[in-house]
Amino acid sequence: MFSRLTFPGFRSAERFADLSKFSTYCYIRDQKSVSFIRALPSALNRSISSRSIPLCPPEALSSFTVRKAGRAVFGNRPDLRTRSLVTTSKMNDVSVGFYGGGMMAEAILKGLLNRKTIAPQNMWVCELVQARREELAKLGVSVTADGEEMLSNSNTIFLAVKPNIVPIVLEDVTNFEKQNRRKQLLVVSICAGVDLGSLAAGNPRRKCIRVMPNQACLVGEAASSFTLNKKCTQEDREVVETLMGSCGLLSEVPEKSINAVTGLSGSGPAYVYMMMEAMSDAGVREGLPRAVARQLACQTVLGAAKMALEQPDVHLGELRNRVESPGGTTIAASAILENRGFRSAVIEAIREATNRAEEMSKKE
Ligand SMILES: NC(=O)C1=CN([C@@H]2O[C@H](COP(=O)(O)OP(=O)(O)OC[C@H]3O[C@@H](n4cnc5c(N)ncnc54)[C@H](OP(=O)(O)O)[C@@H]3O)[C@@H](O)[C@H]2O)C=CC1
Ligand SMILES: O=C(O)[C@@H]1CCC=N1
Structure with a gap:
């Protein structure tokens, strides 16, 4: 398999695998590329977890011939743990809605759009200020002032309002959940100082993720950390890794560390x-x-x-x-x-x- 693929920037497949020390992760977005990656361990005659992602430095992306086999999207450089492979097919089921269309929602939206992680037609923003709605609509995403419309069209809901607005929008979420019991939302908050406990207000079964990003999402160079509540599954973890990983570096931390992350890299x-x-x-x-x-x-x-x-x-x-x-x-x-x-x-x-x-x- 490797004899048919060239590795400009890498002298050999062996060298490619050695680049793992760069801790730069690559999300492979189609099945052909996944097969290529899965074949690496046997070709190298050594074990690499088939669920872990091979690594190469971002500078090498432009010359990385795996592009021939499909799209490769670079995500984060988490130094803390190995990422799982998230394929496009899984992301096709993800529709993202935002409460709040301010600075941070725009930064994350642009990060996701630049990396083509989510198609614009799968993104909704609920924002009360008309001028902001008009501005964000230019990105090709759907905009509304009606929270219920956004919730009906999304399954992963980002809370990107000011922290004091969170209880208000969570009431909407709770009402929506009561009326749509078969739809389970994943709630992702980026709000400073809003803990996982508060995010589950009104529904203790709610799947909640707390992320602390920074504005460099806009240029794909954010430094973000996240933490999940116990209702989240491995798939939810992978979804947030894929979404926020396409905005820059991402690491998982215990909830008690999120405020420190806010002070250091959020601000x-x-x-x-x-x-x-x-x-x-x-x-x-x-x-x-x-x-x-x-x-x-x-x-x-x-x-x-x-x-x-x-x-x-x-x-x-x-x-x-x-x-x-x-x-x-x-x-x-x-x-x-x-x-x-x-x-x-x-x-x-x-x-x-x-x-x-x-x-x-x-x-x-
Ligand atoms: N700014 C940053 O660098 C970072 C911010 N964060 C967090 O991100 C969150 C958002 O921050 P940021 O983007 O800067 O804030 P912004 O004020 O720019 O954006 C929030 C937007 O939400 C709108 N809004 C208010 N109430 C509602 C509602 N009920 N439904 C829908 N939209 C509403 C606001 O309108 P209006 O202006 O009229 O209130 C505003 O346009 C905050 O919780 C913050 O802690 C996290 C990391 C970095
Ligand atoms: O200043 C704030 O409260 C927000 C959170 C992190 C950056 N800006």
């Missing part, structure tokens, strides 16, 4: 923007044109993040030390950042965000 883009804004302003102060300073600041963050992700075994302090030449410019700057409490400010800020999510879980 995280804001901290990084603040840093980039400051770097950009500093460049302007030193005489660089604004556009040049902005671009340099953004690309510096992107490049540093890429290097750190590609060298997971190298301590971040070591990566920093490699930039700090003895007696040079960087160490002079690092001394100021240490002196002004840069790291402890970040640590305390993330603790504050985590505490805030915990506070919201308790009473709002």
Whole structure:
């Protein structure tokens, strides 16, 4: 089988399998590709779980000839656990509805559409603001102001409203469930500080998943974590992995960790923007044109993040030390950042965000 397939970017099938260390997962979307993947272990004469997905770095995707056998869609880079294979046939049964058509719903919708994980005709958004409905309709998804219409047309319901609106929309969900007892919904909440217990309000049998994504869903580079309640099945897990995996990195964590995820990566883009804004302003102060300073600041963050992700075994302090030449410019700057409490400010800020999510879980 392999003699008929070439591996540009990989010297051999053996090399392909060795790339597992990159922990980048690939969802194969048709049966031919699944057969190809399943055949790998015997061709390599060693065992790879037939349910685990072979891996390769995203940069290799464009030259990855498995495309000849079908569409391969890269999902997440979960370093924590092996993903299961989710095929298109299974996803064909998934129809996604959103309560709330704000920033995050748009980011997730675009993430899903960009990866072609779900066809636009299988996506519904219930949003009260007409201007937002009109904006989202341009994506080809169906929009409505009527929650029941969205629920009737969907089986996986994302709660993407502000946390204080969740009890209101859950009442709708409960009424719908009572009137449609044969349809079981999967409720996926992305709302900060709303726990699994609250998501099951009105129906203790409800299947609920709590996800904490961030806005980088929009560009397929989110850092998200999720946790499921006990009513969820393995299939539900695979559905959320496929949906959120197509928006970026995804890992499963215990529910007690979700508030920390919220403080770190849910809110995280804001901290990084603040840093980039400051770097950009500093460049302007030193005489660089604004556009040049902005671009340099953004690309510096992107490049540093890429290097750190590609060298997971190298301590971040070591990566920093490699930039700090003895007696040079960087160490002079690092001394100021240490002196002004840069790291402890970040640590305390993330603790504050985590505490805030915990506070919201308790009473709002
Ligand atoms: N922003 C972020 O980066 C992240 C946000 N989250 C979580 O995602 C959730 C959504 O956040 P975000 O997208 O930023 O918020 P937005 O305010 O942008 O979006 C929420 C939308 O829901 C609409 N809405 C209000 N009530 C209803 C209702 N009953 N039915 C349907 N739509 C309704 C709102 O309208 P109106 O404006 O009129 O109220 C608004 O357009 C929050 O719970 C947040 O904790 C999670 C991770 C990251
Ligand atoms: O600020 C917030 O509450 C939301 C949750 C994570 C990011 N934004």
